[in-house]
Structure formats: C-alpha cells, structure tokens
Amino acid sequence: MxxxxxxxxxxxxxxxxxxxxxxxxxxxxxxxxxxxxxxxxxxxxxxxxxxxxxxxxxxxxxxxxxxxxxxxxxxxxxxxxxxxxxxxxxxxxxxxxxxxxxxxxxxxxxxxxxxxxxxxxxxxxxxxxxxxxxxxxxxxxxxxxxxxxxxxxxxxxxxxxxxxxxxxxxxxxxxxxxxxxxxxxxPVPPAEAEPGTVGVGLMDFHGGTGERHRAEDIHTSYVEGMKQLVRRLLAEGRRVRLLTGDEPDQGVVAEIVEDVRARSDLDPSALVFEPVATVGELMAQIAGLDAVVATRYHNVLCSLKLAKPTVAVCYSAKGERLMAEMGLGEYCQDARAVDVDLLVEQLHEVERRAERIRPVLAERAAxxxxxxxxxxxxxxxxxxxxxxxxxxxxxxxx
The missing domain is CATH 3.40.50.2000 (Glycogen Phosphorylase B;)
Incomplete structure (x- = not known):
C-alpha cells in the first residue's frame, strides 16, 4: 500500500x-x-x-x-x-x-x-x-x-x-x-525550532474491523475529544501544530480548524497546519516541537525517535507496546474514549519530566x-x- x-x-x-x-x-x-x-x-x-x-x-x-x-x-x-x-x-x-x-x-x-x-x-x-x-x-x-x-x-x-x-x-x-x-x-532532517509549540497528531479514526456497527459513534467521540484538547491548549496560551499521517486525516483537521475559528475566545493564528508528503517532512515538523500528543502509530514513533516527550492516543495495542518499549507506557489513552482532563494532565507531566525523558528516548532510538x-x-x-x-x-x- x-x-x-x-x-x-x-x-x-x-x-x-x-x-x-x-x-x-x-x-x-x-x-x-x-x-x-x-x-x-x-x-x-x-x-x-x-x-x-x-x-x-x-x-x-x-x-x-x-x-x-x-x-x-x-x-x-x-x-x-x-x-x-x-x-x-x-x-x-x-x-x-x-x-x-x-x-x-x-x-x-x-x-x-x-x-x-x-x-x-x-x-x-x-x-x-x-x-x-x-x-x-x-x-x-x-x-x-x-x-x-x-x-x-x-x-x-x-x-x-x-x-x-x-x-x-x-x-x-x-x-x-x-x-x-x-x-x-x-535520517533525522534539519528543522526550525518552534518554542512553546505542542504537536497534536490526528487520525480519521472509525474503529477496527469488528467495530463497523459503531464506527460513526467512535469517530464522533474521538474527534470531539481532540477538539477539546486543542481548545484547552490554545486557552493555555500554547501554540498548536496539527500533524497527520494519511490523506483522509485532513478531514479531521478541517473540523478542528473550523471549530477554533468559530470561537471568539481563541486565537486561530496560534493553530498551525501545513500538509506534508513524506515522513521526512513530518519529522522536520516534529523536530521543532516541545511535546507531542498523537494517534497515528508513525506520528507517535517519529516523535519518540526524535526524543520528544510524547502522549499517545492509541487505536490498537501496537501503540501501547511501542510507548512501553520506549519507557513511556503510562502516557497512553484509548482513542475510543478520550479523557481530555487526563490527557492534559499527562501532557503537562511529560513536559515537566522532559529533561529526564529525552536522553532515555535518544538512547533507545540509537x-x-x-x-x-x-x-x-x-x-x-x-x-x-x-x-x-x-x-x-x-x-x-x-
């Protein structure tokens, strides 16, 4: 494929x-x-x-x-x-x-x-x-x-x-x-630093093969959770960069961008999205970030490879396994039931621990x-x- x-x-x-x-x-x-x-x-x-x-x-x-x-x-x-x-x-x-x-x-x-x-x-x-x-x-x-x-x-x-x-x-x-x-x-590409910016990796998620009967409910719940996360980060004064991994994900991006623009209490200029065509371009975006919250497996993997404090919103056990192998197993959630309060708390915690987390991730990536x-x-x-x-x-x- x-x-x-x-x-x-x-x-x-x-x-x-x-x-x-x-x-x-x-x-x-x-x-x-x-x-x-x-x-x-x-x-x-x-x-x-x-x-x-x-x-x-x-x-x-x-x-x-x-x-x-x-x-x-x-x-x-x-x-x-x-x-x-x-x-x-x-x-x-x-x-x-x-x-x-x-x-x-x-x-x-x-x-x-x-x-x-x-x-x-x-x-x-x-x-x-x-x-x-x-x-x-x-x-x-x-x-x-x-x-x-x-x-x-x-x-x-x-x-x-x-x-x-x-x-x-x-x-x-x-x-x-x-x-x-x-x-x-x-290879790790060169990148420009984006101080204070959090990456939020999105996915056009509808569940797996055995969940077709509730695919739309899963999708609606997931997108609403990610909307709330982006609103919370922007309300904290953070800059947010949206990340994707597949072409259909851009539909979720459009929903979140529209949601932010419709709210007078948020600054839409603090929300950034630039489509990418290769993993190298994706890693160049991730390399400039302070931390990442992501769903797609390779969004999470690239963030860990680049030693970024990462929280994973997992759609399968492979994401949880990857996070555990890289030493961040406690910073995961199920994409089918996103707890936004916990997600924000997890993000703040990995950022507080960033100085200890980065060397460990870099060593394991090597x-x-x-x-x-x-x-x-x-x-x-x-x-x-x-x-x-x-x-x-x-x-x-x-």
Whole structure:
C-alpha cells in the first residue's frame, strides 16, 4: 500500500530502498503498489499498480461497478502472479500487513497478501516480510488468509513481540526475529525550532474491523475529544501544530480548524497546519516541537525517535507496546474514549519530566537504529547472497 497517502507506509519503503541502494547498488528495483505514479516520481523506480480497478477513479452505475470489480479481481490475481515470477526477490517492507486494526474486507488487500506468498512459492521467488506488524484476528476468513500468507513467505521478521506472538497464535511457527520499526532507520532532517509549540497528531479514526456497527459513534467521540484538547491548549496560551499521517486525516483537521475559528475566545493564528508528503517532512515538523500528543502509530514513533516527550492516543495495542518499549507506557489513552482532563494532565507531566525523558528516548532510538543495521546484514545474507553477518548488537529487540 505504498504511494497511497499513508506516510508511515511510505517511510517503510523509503528505508528499504535506501538500504538496497547503499548495499546492493547493482540491484534493479521495481515496486507493486497502490500509488505507482507517486512511488515512481519519489524514488525513481519502476512501479506497477496493485489494483486494476479503483473506486476512487471510477464511478459507474452499480451493476457496472460490480462487474468491473469482479473482472478486476481476476485480472489483479493474474497480474500479481506474473509480476512475482519476474522478480528474484520480493521484499514487503514494514507496515501492518497482517493487522486488522483498521477496517478490512477479506477478499481485498488480505487476499492480495496471501496471493503474494503463494505466487512466490509457485514461481520459486523468495518473498520476505520485513519488520511487519500483526495482531490477533478473530474473523475466521481474515485469520486464515493471514496465516497462509505468513506461512508461505521465505523469510519473516516482526516490528514488535506483540506481532510475533499474534502470528504464533494463528498457528505459524518458526524462528522469526523481532526488530524495531523500519522508520527508526530513517535520517533525522534539519528543522526550525518552534518554542512553546505542542504537536497534536490526528487520525480519521472509525474503529477496527469488528467495530463497523459503531464506527460513526467512535469517530464522533474521538474527534470531539481532540477538539477539546486543542481548545484547552490554545486557552493555555500554547501554540498548536496539527500533524497527520494519511490523506483522509485532513478531514479531521478541517473540523478542528473550523471549530477554533468559530470561537471568539481563541486565537486561530496560534493553530498551525501545513500538509506534508513524506515522513521526512513530518519529522522536520516534529523536530521543532516541545511535546507531542498523537494517534497515528508513525506520528507517535517519529516523535519518540526524535526524543520528544510524547502522549499517545492509541487505536490498537501496537501503540501501547511501542510507548512501553520506549519507557513511556503510562502516557497512553484509548482513542475510543478520550479523557481530555487526563490527557492534559499527562501532557503537562511529560513536559515537566522532559529533561529526564529525552536522553532515555535518544538512547533507545540509537539502539533501535543499530538493530536495524544488523538486520540489513541478515537480509543481505539470507536473500541476496552476501556474507553471513556477525552477532546482533547488544540491546537489540528480540
């Protein structure tokens, strides 16, 4: 799902492209993805669309739309098999490819993931899932597709122990490794300081796959909580920068901006939002902030990587796990039931503890970067014929 507007996904691709170009400069790169034009323009590699049919581009009448989708499923399956056969190695870098923390239909993306692994086995192409995310899946059809997708690949590693445990619970064994999220390998960009500014990371959140029956209630509650948070911060005299991680999040931004402008007691000029197109641009914004309250996983991760005092409004267990691993496990909340008073209290507390928190975060981010450097050696030896690496550095996640 690269090139589709999700900065976290694209950041994982960016990290692996950089690794390949540095250590395997003769490799010919190609990408199968949802946004091929964006990927080709940004990374200068050949990109093929994952799906022949897209609802965002076609709006025919219902019977025609159903027919086109049916034809598209067959075409997409054949195209994916042919594409895999043309590759020597297929890498799936990062992302929550085995998760259903956001709404999914089994015969959409999950089926494509299963077919990717199956195609690799049939064609003799090595397929690897690198530092991917997974979670416990209750829906039987989804769980079956994810289980077989994980079984069929040549190599697996996970971005946290939670993901590895979830795949083990699906019945997929093996000596899989746990490494940090690939975003920890990305360079830190230069940035301008914004003294006194708090970042508020927003998400177009409607719950997960099993919560469709109350998706609108979840969304309304979440947005109202974030509106109240922004109002409270502005009323304290703080400057607030809104952060996003996916294109749909900008609808939530618009609601909050409109809410602030409608209130005569607040200064709308103290509320800042500038759209970003890459994780690097996002990190440049975060680097100038005093502290961050964020929802999207990669908003939280980038804040921690940059050693910012952070409070996470979590939509799944992976956010809580990340915060705990970085030493801030007590500064989390559930995005489904935001307690604004507690959120403000948590923010004030991490800011008071900032001088102690920052060195710890910086040290753990450095350990994670070293672990990823070791994994690149593992990938090179396992998939690309390079010499076998030495032992992993001390402190690597496992």
């Amino acid at each position: 690269f090139g589709g507007g999700n900065l976290g996904n694209d950041g994982c691709l960016e990290a692996v492209v950089a690794y390949l170009r540095e250590r395997h400069p003769d490799a010919e790169l190609a990408c199968l993805c949802s946004g091929p034009e964006v990927v080709s323009a940004r990374f200068g590699i050949r990109a093929t669309p994952l799906y022949w049919y897209s609802e965002r581009e076609r709006r025919p009448v219902l019977p025609v739309r159903v027919g086109l989708k049916a034809v598209g499923k067959v075409r997409d399956a054949l195209r994916l098999v042919r594409w895999v056969r043309r590759q020597d190695v297929v890498l799936v870098p990062g992302t929550g490819i085995l998760e259903n923390t956001l709404p999914l239909r089994p015969w959409g993306f999950p089926f494509s993931v299963f077919l990717l692994g199956l195609s690799g086995r049939l064609a003799g192409t090595k397929v690897a899932m690198i530092n991917v995310g997974a979670n416990t899946v209750e829906q039987r059809s989804l769980r079956s597709l994810f289980r077989w997708a994980a079984r069929l690949v040549h190599y697996r590693s996970f971005r946290d122990q939670l993901s590895r445990d979830a795949v083990l619970a699906m019945g997929v064994g093996g000596a899989d490794e746990v490494y940090p999220d690939l975003a920890f390998a990305l 350990v994670n970067a070293a672990a990823l450097d070791h994994q690149y050696e593992v990938l090179s030896s396992t998939l690309l014929g390079a010499p076998v690496p030495a032992a992993a550095p001390a402190g690597r996640a496992s």
